[in-house]
Amino acid sequence: MSDGKKMTSSRRHHLKSLMLQIAASWIEQEKKDLEQMKEDYMAENCPAPDLSGDQAALMEICKKLAQAIDKVDEARYDTEAKVQKSDKEIEDLKLKVVELAGVKKPALKKVRMSADAMLQALLGGKHKVNMDLRANLKQVKKDVKEESTEAVGDWRKNIEDKADRKKMFETS
DSSP states (O other): OTTSOOOOHHHHHHHHHHHHHHHHHHHHHHHHHHHHHHHHHHHHHSOOOOOOSOHHHHHHHHHHHHHHHHHHHHHHHHHHHHHHHHHHHHHHHHHHHHHHHOOOOOOOOOOOOOHHHHHHHHHOSSSOOOOOGGGGSOOOOOOOOOOOHHHHOOHHHHHHHHHHHHHHHHHO
């Protein structure tokens, strides 16, 4: 198998059916063993009652059986309580393990889809949605401010005016 040769599908199915047959035979054998164990336990712990005797003896046997049943019921109840408690602890530990490990987020795949196609996929094919947001914008006209050249004047004159102001502050 390490040579890189692949197993044919018919061979794979044949091996799978053989494994299933073996597993089924094991399950049958386990069932038979369980039945045998039950019979052995009953023969050992519950001998056949002696029903010969008068009515008082039979009443005594019934009382003993009732007491034995009560003891078994108490033991069964205690065992069930222990099992439930341990099951609850197991569930709590499983939750703690999940919390400690944390939930791993899967790596997201890149999807090349336009906004229109995405909305159509979300909303369904019935709805017509257009994501051309630029069409919904208002048109704004730019007003070009034309500055008069007269206000600007000669730049040398502006410099001289500022120099006069500077002298005015220096002298005071």
